[in-house]
Amino acid sequence: MKFEIDSRNVSEGDIFIAIKGEKNNGHDFVNEAFKKGAQSAIVEEKRDYIKDVILVDNVIDYINQQASNIIKNSKIRIGITGSNGKTTTKFFLFHLLSYGFNVFTTEKNYNTEIGIPVSILNNYNNQPVSILEMGLRKENDLEYLSKYYNPNISIILNIGTSHIEFFKNRKNIAKEKLKIISHAEKPGLIFINGDEPLLDVEYPKDMKVFRFGETKNNDGYLIDYEYYNGNTRVYYHIYGESLMLTLSGIWNKGQLLDALVSLMISLYFEIPIDPFYISSFKLPEKRFDFKKFNNSVVINDAYNASRESFFAAFETIKKMNVKEKKILIMGEMLELGENSYNYHLDVLEKAKDVFDEIYFYDPNNKYNFEKLDFINILNKTDEIIKVLNSQYSYIYVKGSNGTNLWKIVEDTIKGG
Incomplete structure (x- = not known):
C-alpha cells in the first residue's frame, strides 16, 4: 500500500489523496482512483463516491498531522532550508550520517507541505534520524512545516533571490527562512551561514548556534578548493581542525559550502571521517552534469537557476582553467518579479569575465538585451x-527549469 496524489499512478490497495491544486482538483479523480484499485x-x-472515503476538514493539514505523528519517533529531526543547495545538502548529509545511524530522508527534492508528508507516509520506517528538506514559496510556508515537524536541528544555508517576486527583498526572505525555528524542539541546534548579515540575529537562549x-x-570555513582528473579536492577548517577531502565530480563553491555544514553536523555526532566512504558520494542528478558532445564538453546545469547559483558556477569554471573556447547559454531566472531585468543583467555582466561567447535564450522576447553588444539572442530551439x-568548446547551460533548457540540451545530446 502507498499514498498517491496522482490517480494515474494508483495501484491495487493504495490510498488516494485528493489535493486541490492550482490547476486540478483531486476530488474530480477520486472515482477514477477507485476504479484502478484504490482501497480508500x-x-x-x-x-458521490463509489467507495467509502476518509472525510476530513482539510486534506493537507490531515496528511501533515499523520506524517508528524509517526516521524516524532525520530529522536533527531533535521530541517534544511535555503535559497540554494537544499537537495544536495540533504543527500550528502544522509550519506554522512548513514555511516553511523539508520537515517530517513525525503525523496528527490520533495520539500513542500504535500511532498514531505507523502514521502514520510510512504517511506518512513521508524528510523531514529530524519532529514527533511523544507522549501519556501509563499509567506509562512516554513512556519507551517516547523509546526508539524519540530526540527531539533535546523540548517539555513543561504539567503538568495529565488522567489523574490513573492517577498520583495532578501530581508523578507531571511525573515521567512528563520521561521524554520518557530516551532523547533528545544533545546536544539541551528547551523547558519555566518557570512550572511541577515542571519546575524538574536537566537533563543536554549538553541546552540553554529556558523559556517x-x-x-x-x-x-572553506579554505580553498581545486579540480583535478574530474574530481574536487577541498580544504576546510572545522571546529579548530584542518581537513582535506577529495569529492567525486566537479563541485562548485556553493555545493562545497553545503558539504561543509553537512560535515559539521556529522562531526558534531562524532561520526568518523572516512575519505573513501565520502568519495563514493555522487552529486544529485541534473546538477552540473558534464557530457561530451561533438568534440566539446556540455555542462547541463539548467535544472534551476538564481543569481547566486550563476555566480558560484562562474567561479567554478574560472577555477577549472579551461583552455578551450567557453560558451554560455543562459536561460531566464523565473520568479524574480520587478527585479528580473536587473538581476539578469548582473549575471550577464559577470559572465563577460568568464566566457568567450554569451547567448541568452529569450523565446518570448521578454527582455531587451539586443542593445548589449556582447550578447547573442536565441529565440528558437533550433538556434x-x-x-x-x-566544436572544441566548453558550453555551460543554465536557466530555471521552466525554460525547458534542460530538456532541449538532454534531447540534443541523446540524439547525437
Missing part, C-alpha cells in the same frame, strides 16, 4: 541546438 481516498469535499562559511570567524554543435 482522503477527501474534504462531500461527493568562508571567513575565519565561523565554526567551520540553441546550433550553438550546442559548436
